Amino acid sequence: MSNEFELENKAIYLAACSHSPFYKGMRESLLRYQDDLIEWGNPWDLWGEKVDEAKKLFAKILHANPEEISPNFSVSSAFGALLSAFTYHDRVEIVTSDLEYPTTNHLILAQKKFGAKQVLLRHINYRLTPDQYRSAVGHKTKLLTAIHVSSINGFKQDLSALTEVARDAGAAIYVDAYQSVGNSPLDVKRDDIDFLSAGTLKYLLGLPGLAFLYVRQDLIEGMEPAFIGWFSQKNPFGFGPEKLNYADTADRFQSGTWSIPSIYASITGMKTILSLGISVIRSRIEKLTERAISAGDSAGLVTITPREAKERGAIVSFMVPEAHAIEQRLRMAGIITSSRDIAIRVAPHFYNTTDDVDTAVERISEFSRSKG
DSSP states (O other): OGGGSOBSOOSEEOBTTTOOOOBHHHHHHHHHHHHHHHHHSSOHHHHHHHHHHHHHHHHHHHTOOGGGEEEESSHHHHHHHHHTTOOOSSOOEEEEETTSOHHHHHHHHHGGGGTOEEEEEOOBTTBOOHHHHHHHOOTTEEEEEEESBOTTTOBBOOHHHHHHHHHHTTOEEEEEOTTTTTTSOOOTTTTTOSEEEEESSSTTOOOTTOEEEEEOHHHHTTOOOSSOOGGGBSSTTOOSOSSOOBOSSGGGGOOSSOOHHHHHHHHHHHHHHHHHOHHHHHHHHHHHHHHHHHHHHHTTOEEOSOSSGGGBOSOEEEEOTTHHHHHHHHHHTTEEOEEETTEEEEBOOTTOOHHHHHHHHHHHHHHHHHHO
């Protein structure tokens, strides 16, 4: 499969959890943006069509409707726009966890000035259980946030189980799927998800500057976000407005001018993912992450990543001394990984091989011993 996808970075690239690699299709998409800019100057109609195309592709990945998708600049801006539509009266609690990406808890804590209260779950050996959520939610819970795959160690949660927890408490559920979209099948209808966000930077083979927010169709009309911009309105080009006239779709959660180059790149990336098939990608990643864990065992490395495939995303984290320093040494050796706190992360995608994984784990072990 890797031969069908031409990377322009000649290193072994195992950092999909951090940034997609630069590849031939991405270069071609950026040249198309350049050519359109040179030919047309400011082709807003064309750019609008590109945004709509990107929304349709992302919706297809989620099994959602394009009207339920809003483009944003990042997951931070997407979640911020969503929270800006919330009010807090009888239900004031947002149940979250310490496995969430930091931006989620930063934004929740900032909601305190509007009356919200953070309820923070603590992981047990880098894992959470539905029972932990169930013990925390109640009649005061407004929202339950669920990281689908933890960026720390690749721990993967059962979204349908967490939705059931939220529903039993009369609360809504928000999912951060940044580390799973593009490498694991997602179906927001099957799992009855209310809100979800993810960016294109990682496994969707895109660039920084583009993320999407999913809002369930029947919830859109009743939500009036405050963190908005001109694209949130039915008539974005109407100057001098004296009242808000929100778009009928999830576009009401949009802000300002899109990151156009990121839109072009995202279309190429998402088409690539869909053409390969996410179930096929998932199967390959399961084998590669299992290979990384077994190779790590043989090399004497300690992993904090779940061994059960159903609990594991596309990340294998090894506990090492001076993780960032080891990441830099690996880079100099032609192996691109990503460190987080106490661990070095190996994050394969469909373009990787078992040889890539074996070589990386061997070097991690070697460099770790020299630090120990």
